[in-house]
Amino acid sequence: MFSQGFWIGAGNPKAIAFFGALFPQFIDATRPLLPQILVLGITFVIFDYTAVMVYATATATSRIAPWVTRHGGSRAIDRFCGAVLISAALLLSLIDAPTSFASEK
Template sequence: MIRSKTTFQTDGIENLPRKSNWWHVRQGFVVAITSPKAIAFFVAFFPQFIDPTQPLVPQFTLMAVSFVILDYSAVVAYAFIAQRAGTSLAKSGAAYWINKISGGTVLVGATMLATIKKSAPSH
């Protein structure tokens, strides 16, 4: 990365095979539903807002719909920002400096890992 003279490569992106939107939705759903982090979040978060004296299905439905709307809004915002930033960075030549900084960070991290002495466990 440090020695690279290239910038962000956008050539040929339009020639990549396009998958359907439903494929992406299904893929995202499978990833989200099997994520241990997401499961732990819902198990810890949802019960705080459940009233056991009221019907459970409407409560879960309201929370699930609210979560989907908020999550979708956040993902769309991230995608919009990433698209704008990617286009701007590709045009401005900032990729050169991003490569240099990223490569330097990797080297510093590798050097730190290589010089850390592992102490023997005390019993």
């Protein structure tokens, strides 16, 4: 089942476009390519696995579902996620943009 899931995911055009747009931003052309791709791939797998497990645990727990549906829990989750995204945007605004390879030519 693992290999079947892997090949289905690897052949997904949306996944190919996602990685094709994401990975080149973090790859240094002057260094060996394989170690960089391995680090990026392993990092992505760890974060993706963690996010999926947190989601699966939260939805499978019978104590959380009533809280979300009856007591405004979805509003709290929305506010938390919004705060995380705003914080990430603020942190990104503080980072200096790197010079591109195109501007060096």
